Amino acid sequence: MTRKSFLSLGLFTLASVFALATSAFAAAAREVTITSNDAMQFNLKEIAAKPGETIRLTLKHVGKLPKTAMGHNWVLVKPMTPAEFNAFAMSCATKAPVYLPDDRSAVLAHTKIIGGGESDTIEFTVPSAPGDYPFLCTFPGHYAMMKGVLKVK
Numbered sequence: 001m002t003r004k005s006f007l008s009l010g011l012f013t014l015a016s017v018f019a020l021a022t023s024a025f026a027a028a029a030r031e032v033t034i035t036s037n038d039a040m041q042f043n044l045k046e047i048a049a050k051p052g053e054t055i056r057l058t059l060k061h062v063g064k065l066p067k068t069a070m071g072h073n074w075v076l077v078k079p080m081t082p083a084e085f086n087a088f089a090m091s092c093a094t095k096a097p098v099y100l101p102d103d104r105s106a107v108l109a110h111t112k113i114i115g116g117g118e119s120d121t122i123e124f125t126v127p128s129a130p131g132d133y134p135f136l137c138t139f140p141g142h143y144a145m146m147k148g149v150l151k152v153k
């Protein structure tokens with residue numbers, strides 16, 4: 001074996017070990033549970049997060065009403081002004097049954113719409129840029145009460 005190929009083999013091994021270590025770290029997602037109910041409420045208004053961390057979020061619907069009447073989802077969006085937030089929520093309201101706009105460029109993560117007794121779990125990477133990332137339920141008429149902030153810092 002030449003010295004050069006030995007060196008590149010060493011680098012390759014080092015890269016593999018690093019990749020394994022990185023994926024093991026990424027697999028350790030932090031669990032967050034948020035509940036929603038028949039009174040159109042989330043139990044959390046604020047979720048603290050570290051830039052770039054992986055969150056495994058479970059949305060639970062602790063009510064009894066079906067998703068056609070009292071459906072809830074959890075949608076995380078890019079930082080935006082209150083006016084943009086309202087416009088985004090309005091653009092979701094007509095999009096049954098998913099209640100997400102055709103243009104998903106502002107959507108960072110979302111669960112599906114669930115009804116009473118159901119839950120949905122998603123995994124997502126928190127943005128690397130610190131800031132306030134709004135979340136909401138996009139079921140028609142819910143965002144005024146069902147909203148909060150993922151605080152990344």
Ligand code: CU
Pocket residue numbers: 040070071072073137138139142146
């Ligand atoms: Cu809702």
